[in-house]
Amino acid sequence: MSAQHIENLSKELCSLDDLPALPHVALRILENIKNPDTSMHQLAEILAMDPPLSAKVLNVVNSPFFGLSRKITNLPHAVNLLGEESLKYIALSFSLINLFKKSQNRLDYSRFWRKSLICAVVSRLMAKQVLSGDAEDMYLLGLLHNIGMLVLAQSRPQQYAMVMEKTDSQDMLLHHAENEIFGCSHMEIGAFLLTEWGLPAGFAIPVSHHHYPDSLETSDSRYRDRTRILHLADEIFVFLYEDNSALQLALVKDLLEHYGMSETIKLEDLLNQAFHQIDPLLPFFELERDSSMDYLKILEESKKELFNLSFGLTRKVQKQEEHIGTLSRLAYRDGLTRLRNFQSFQEAMDREMAAIERYGHTSILAMVDLDHFKAVNDAHGHAAGDQVLRSVGRFFTENIRKSDVVARYGGEEFVLILSRTPVDKGFQILDRLCAQLAEMKVEYKGKKLSVTMSVGITRMSPDEPLPKSELLWQADQALYTAKHQGRNCCSLWSQT
Structure with missing residues (x-):
């Protein structure tokens, strides 16, 4: 408008x-407000024109509103003691309330x-x-x-x-x-x-x-x-x-x-x-x-x-935050093995590559595939296969460092990053894991199932910086080689 x-x-x-229309006394008080040169004596005269109004003003003057220690009995005394600003607004308010x-x-x-x-x-x-x-x-x-x-x-x-x-x-x-x-x-x-x-x-x-x-x-x-x-x-x-x-x-x-x-x-x-x-x-x-x-x-x-x-809202917010945190964690975790999922691994690999570029250390990337996993599903059912995957997930979690990364890449494939680990040391660690897994038995409905893995290894090095896709391809090719070498073994990527 x-x-x-x-x-x-x-x-x-x-x-x-x-x-x-404004009462005559109210008009006079407003004129008094607009004219800064009027005296306190004039205000007392204006108020005296309306005896009931004067009585009300004196009653307010002697109320807790002003908190005076002694009683005031006349308007000139009130004006002198409290000042004209206070009294003219009190008087005006009484004039206007009946308007x-x-x-x-x-x-x-x-x-x-x-x-x-x-x-x-x-x-x-x-x-x-x-x-x-x-x-x-x-x-x-x-x-x-x-x-x-x-x-x-x-x-x-x-x-x-x-x-x-x-x-x-x-x-x-x-x-x-x-x-x-x-x-x-x-x-x-x-x-x-x-x-x-x-x-x-x-x-x-x-x-x-x-x-x-x-x-x-x-x-x-x-x-x-x-x-x-x-x-x-x-x-x-x-x-x-x-x-x-x-x-x-x-x-x-x-x-x-x-x-x-x-x-x-x-x-x-x-x-x-x-x-x-x-x-x-x-x-x-x-x-x-x-x-x-x-x-x-x-x-x-x-x-x-x-x-x-x-307090109730705080608890509600806390519960919601906990729920959101749970959902957030679930969004980055594989539902079956509780390991990182594919998306989480991609982000972890990006961070590791950035750290390698900045600090100049070497890390190991390894692709893992469980041997003959389809045969487990065919012989014992998919529930048995799920139990094997959960057991392998726990196995990796218990046998690698907290600084390392393990994720379920998809199906029966896993992927690992051994951070700040030279090639020879990394190969030894993964070879040992191969042997340990081969000795492990997975219990399912009274049966003890065996499982082995094939591992393809490549190096993540600041000397030969490669795109993520190239590193994953190298690890996958090394895994293919390990399978052709008879499975249950590790293979290091080599261009020859």
Whole structure:
């Protein structure tokens, strides 16, 4: 949706007769905010114009929200002690809360203002930790950051009912549903309204991006941090008042980490302070106290649930990793003999050839074929043949070094790499293995089966570097020679 469309819609919505005019006191306070030259005495005079408002402000001044050690009995004293920034935002919040009265739409006004108040207090507390001098601004921002919802709900009640229906029936995020119906969300509408009221960019810009702080393109770190605090305050409210609190706690912690605030803002301390400040304020905003709410208890229970959930997920991930590891190993192992398979051998040979080139040592490549293996299958069945193959696999594993490689090449063929082994030594080792295998008996259904092997040997040398295919061909030709020499023997590749 274009920026021009959003601006036109915002102007239309914010100028409708259905929207109430700002109270005179609120207008005077806004003028006071815009004019930095106004005095503290003038603010006290403005507040004195509305006695009920003045009484509410004094009640808040003497509440745990400010934590004063002695009671304040008049507005000039309060302004002198706390400063005009604090009091004008408190006063403005009381003026605005009655501005939008409940109307015939599906918006829960009580929940809306409860959320706004909680976000205001939480934003103020976080700002004290991470934003120097911005705490009172953040109180007003927290209170007004969702005001676009009120504009949309009051100016277009039927369409906003459709928005609420989408959030309920389709489990859609509110601002996504607003975008579908209106072409913009409460963020843009709220930012426009604050600008119309004359509040500075430090208010409108954070409101316009508070659901997506990372999308805010600005070089002003204060705007960015204000937007992030609003986002965090929103998510903390969700943690306290909606389901899946354990997962929401994980999200809040992740956001604190992502925004670089995890060392400064301690969630337990934040919630403890927030609870003691919010609870006394609720009656002033015509909101009922909820005796069942215990922020620290919610936090503690969510921590336990998150731990249990994390532990369960960790075990599940571990089991999956173990399963993946098993599958990975199986992918490189022959299912019958548990030796390396053809693919694994190819990779091992590549590594050995690279090591030979780098370090200059000699290794032995040997092709092995079990003699008369078909006769075993024909005489005793394929199960007997499988037992022979498994036994030969164990034989090789038990009789070669861990640094050597043995693999089932296919059928009754095996292949070996004797690493860092000269030709004469390699021939002796393989000749000895031939003799040992010939003496071994394979037990199968009470029978003792004999097995022998023929071995073809070639040298892998840095002096005569050859392609892998050529080396395998040489070993295969040497194996062919061994078979023609009567089997159960070794043959070394020779060009002659």
